[in-house]
Amino acid sequence: MSEPVMAASDVTIEYPAHSVSPSYTAVRGVSMRLEPGEIVGLIGSSGSGKSTLARVAAGQGSGGSRDSLARVVGGTLDVLGFDLRKGVRGRRFNRLTYGVGYLPQDSSLSLVSNMTVAESVAEPLFARDKHFNEKSASLRVATLLDALLLPVGTALKLPHELSSGQRQRVSIARSLILDPVFLIADEPTAGVDPSVRGAVVDVISTLQRERGATALIVSHDLEVLRRSVDRIIVLHEGVVVGVGTIDDVLADPRHPYVAGLARAAGGRAQ
Numbered sequence: 279m280s281e282p283v284m285a286a287s288d289v290t291i292e293y294p295a296h297s298v299s300p301s302y303t304a305v306r307g308v309s310m311r312l313e314p315g316e317i318v319g320l321i322g323s324s325g326s327g328k329s330t331l332a333r334v335a336a337g338q339g340s341g342g343s344r345d346s347l348a349r350v351v352g353g354t355l356d357v358l359g360f361d362l363r364k365g366v367r368g369r370r371f372n373r374l375t376y377g378v379g380y381l382p383q384d385s386s387l388s389l390v391s392n393m394t395v396a397e398s399v400a401e402p403l404f405a406r407d408k409h410f411n412e413k414s415a416s417l418r419v420a421t422l423l424d425a426l427l428l429p430v431g432t433a434l435k436l437p438h439e440l441s442s443g444q445r446q447r448v449s450i451a452r453s454l455i456l457d458p459v460f461l462i463a464d465e466p467t468a469g470v471d472p473s474v475r476g477a478v479v480d481v482i483s484t485l486q487r488e489r490g491a492t493a494l495i496v497s498h499d500l501e502v503l504r505r506s507v508d509r510i511i512v513l514h515e516g517v518v519v520g521v522g523t524i525d526d527v528l529a530d531p532r533h534p535y536v537a538g539l540a541r542a543a544g545g546r547a548q
């Protein structure tokens with residue numbers, strides 16, 4: 279059997295106490311396994327721990343350099359063979375982040391205001407290799423922007439000249455430019471027009487599938503994931519309350535939160 283891309287076993291993740299706030303356990307006893315090539319949705323209500331798990335799995339906070347960052351305090355969490363409970367630093371951290379593409383929530387807000395879309399999307403290529411061929415960079419940028427259904431001409435625009443949904447899609451392109459083996463995308467369709475949300479997630483999953491790569495796509499909206507993911511993992515108050523294909527999870531709701539999802543999905547289908 280091949281090595282899993284991500285393996286969590288009884289993982290507990292905690293935000294440390296600081297000044298007046300006590301420590302807070304955001305993820306409790308979570309176990310999951312993502313195999314190479316799988317596209318998995320991580321779903322749950324607000325505050326269920328999705329972003330915390332996504333951020334820690336992407337290696338953000340594994341260094342323990344900032345006290346406010348969440349960290350693994352129980353169980354084991356391995357991503358691409360790196361032990362994130364131990365922490366990953368220096369060159370090993372660079373290797374981890376080369377393999378893991380991370381699209382944080384609200385990442386479109388951090389696009390640099392005076393860089394064109396083409397420059398922003400290509401930047402990770404040149405940050406890795408300052409001699410990267412300009413022509414092939416432009417071609418890769420154009421291909422990604424086109425796949426993400428952005429109009430021709432977007433490449434030369436500045437972030438403020440785009441809609442929030444277009445900016446979000448530019449951030450997605452940026453997170454995919456290094457062809458990550460594992461993409462962790464946190465609410466990739468935030469701000470994107472509802473009519474194209476499914477299509478945008480579909481592009482992410484198709485691009486990852488074409489390369490045999492893996493993705494964990496965080497969303498609070500089941501419908502956005504429906505046509506793209508192989509499986510979902512449902513989190514509620516930091517605990518896994520459902521795992522399987524969307525149909526299987528909804529057909530056998532063992533937890534009231536999942537039953538609510540099933541009712542909502544049933545209502546939409548009528």
Ligand SMILES: Nc1ncnc2c1ncn2[C@@H]1O[C@H](COP(=O)(O)OP(=O)(O)OP(=O)(O)O)[C@@H](O)[C@H]1O
Pocket residue numbers: 293302304322323324325326327328329330331346383498
């Ligand atoms: N820096 C922090 N310090 C302490 N607690 C935090 C911190 N960040 C998040 N939390 C808490 O951890 C829990 C999980 O938050 P998280 O952002 O992971 O949820 P989420 O499922 O991604 O929610 P949303 O869908 O609203 O983004 C919440 O109760 C939140 O208040």
